[in-house]
Amino acid sequence: MPRRHLNLRTAGTALIDSELVAVRERMEIPEGWSPEVLAEVEQAARTPRPPLHDATALPLFTVDPPDSRDLDQAMHLERRGSGYRVYYAIADVGAFVRPGGAIDAEARRRVETLYFPDVRVPLHPPQLSEGTASLLPGQDVPALLWQLDLDADGVLLCTDLRRALVRSRRKLDYAGVQHAIDSGTADEALALLGVIGPLREEREQDRGGISLPIPEQEIEPVDGGYALSYRAPRPADGWNAQISLLTGMAAAEMMLDGAVGLLRTLPAAPRSAQDRLRRTAAALGVDWPAGLPYPQLIRSLNPELPAHAAFLNECTGLLRGAGYTAFDGSVPPEPGHAAVAAPYAHCTAPLRRLADRFAGEVCAALAAGEPVPDWVRAALPEIPKLMETGDRRAHEVERASVDLVEAELLRGREGEVFDGVVVDVDERKQLTGTVQLRDPAVRARLTDDRPGALALPLGTHLRVRLTIVEPGSGTVRFAPA
Structure with a gap:
């Protein structure tokens, strides 16, 4: 490819x-x-x-x-x-x-x-x-x-x-x-x-x-x-x-x-999953007119835009369950x-x-x-x-x-700050999600432990700090900078 x-x-x-x-x-x-x-x-x-x-x-x-x-x-x-x-x-x-x-x-x-x-x-x-x-x-x-x-x-x-x-x-x-x-x-x-x-x-x-x-x-x-x-x-x-x-x-x-x-x-995704996706689109500012079918919406999105990339990432939930x-x-x-x-x-x-x-x-x-x-x-x-x-x-x-x-790419770089996009947020734990860095091409867990934090900003740019690197286990963790 x-x-x-x-x-x-x-x-x-x-x-x-x-x-x-x-x-x-x-x-x-x-x-x-x-x-x-x-x-x-x-x-x-x-x-x-x-x-x-x-x-x-x-x-x-x-x-x-x-x-x-x-x-x-x-x-x-x-x-x-x-x-x-x-x-x-x-x-x-x-x-x-x-x-x-x-x-x-x-x-x-x-x-x-x-x-x-x-x-x-x-x-x-x-x-x-x-x-x-x-x-x-x-x-x-x-x-x-x-x-x-x-x-x-x-x-x-x-x-x-x-x-x-x-x-x-x-x-x-x-x-x-x-x-x-x-x-x-x-x-x-x-x-x-x-x-x-x-x-x-x-x-x-x-x-x-x-x-x-x-x-x-x-x-x-x-x-x-x-x-x-x-x-x-x-x-x-x-x-x-x-x-x-x-x-x-x-x-x-x-x-x-x-x-x-x-x-x-x-199987087709349950109605609850589709409803959740509509709420996600609204939260990200993705325009989804009431009469626009889901497949047409997907074709209108640009994965280079942070909000669109986050929404597309959330769409993968509708495709789970293949067998x-x-x-x-x-x-x-x-x-x-x-x-x-x-x-x-x-x-x-x-x-x-x-x-x-x-x-x-x-x-x-x-x-x-x-x-x-x-x-x-x-x-x-x-x-x-x-x-x-x-x-x-x-x-x-x-x-x-x-x-x-x-x-291994991030070995020894603990404490460094990177530019990323929040592409996923745990629905139950709003302070835990996934960040996607542009350079290096890394996707890793992101957790916000700061006092008073409310929720990770899904679909937005965020400066993140590398907090944990364990090459032996492949563990990488970030926190908002």
Whole structure:
């Protein structure tokens, strides 16, 4: 993802790396691969399940961070009369993984790829995820090839899916894609990403879907150390995400029609949460007219403004509670995803996320008019619980990693004063909340213990003093200056 650097001071790697090792030991993160897994990988790499359809003539391209090698998706876009056709190839992990085998068992234990600043702990052995199963340019790879036909407004008209052999031609990154489209140097297939992506964003707005443009912290290696920055996505990131969302929505509809599958679901927020958000908007001075729908309000906000940034941070409360819903034989009563504003499935990242392989297997069978394999049906009920555990572990890894880098960046700076914005206030303890510094890119707990203090000023600039730094535990605390 593109980045906007906000901090040039780096934290040394030696101490952080040793602390990261301790984090992995404490969380019992797996290291290495068993001989059984490696033997199965070697065999699978030599003899994957061959697809019946040859689509190697399609000039597919991938869009990923520059250093990525576990490439799940590749696309080709073209005009179709007054509308468009999207080809979206998803790595067919099922062509390499034997049901009930060693790789399958290990993947169910790992659940998803984990990202530490110093190492990546992959879901599948790198020989597969970064080698023979990855959609790297120039190699023939089994894939689940989606064909999605859209009308002139970007509305999905029909869907086709088949197992196919594909060959990506180009490995592109977000910055290069954005530059090529903006400068007019993109070829037609790539230029269409800048047409179809915005159309799908308009359709998302029509549905009432939302994406929160909140700056996210990101750790990156710089000059032999680690630095923190806030991630600033380019428009091309959103366009690329819309192709994935389109596919996930098509997969969900296919599974609902077949009454079997695995959905990514999110219930609508309770009325009390929405009422609280309206009170927060009023307190921050965010204009929210009575008749303006919530998604339209979100699109009108500027995360660079402190009050808007604080409000967007509070909006994340409406998106909590996402999970996975498995079903077989009857459609779930509430199959929708509130943020997508439609039924939706995770199916486009099978190299990095366990659930996607099973969703892909269901869709491949349904599209071919075949019964969903018994081993898939048997596994579906356990996948939601496995994914819940995996998602929680991934969040813990991300938070622990950021905490360690924050603490190391601030080591020895106790008593210094920084400029920040109060982006969250505890509703029950009005003197406790979260402050977001601009430089360094830190978000940390803020507590006001001053006599007579009433409440932290949500959504306003505040000078804060660093009071506690504990690099070993990653603890950082601030107080109003």
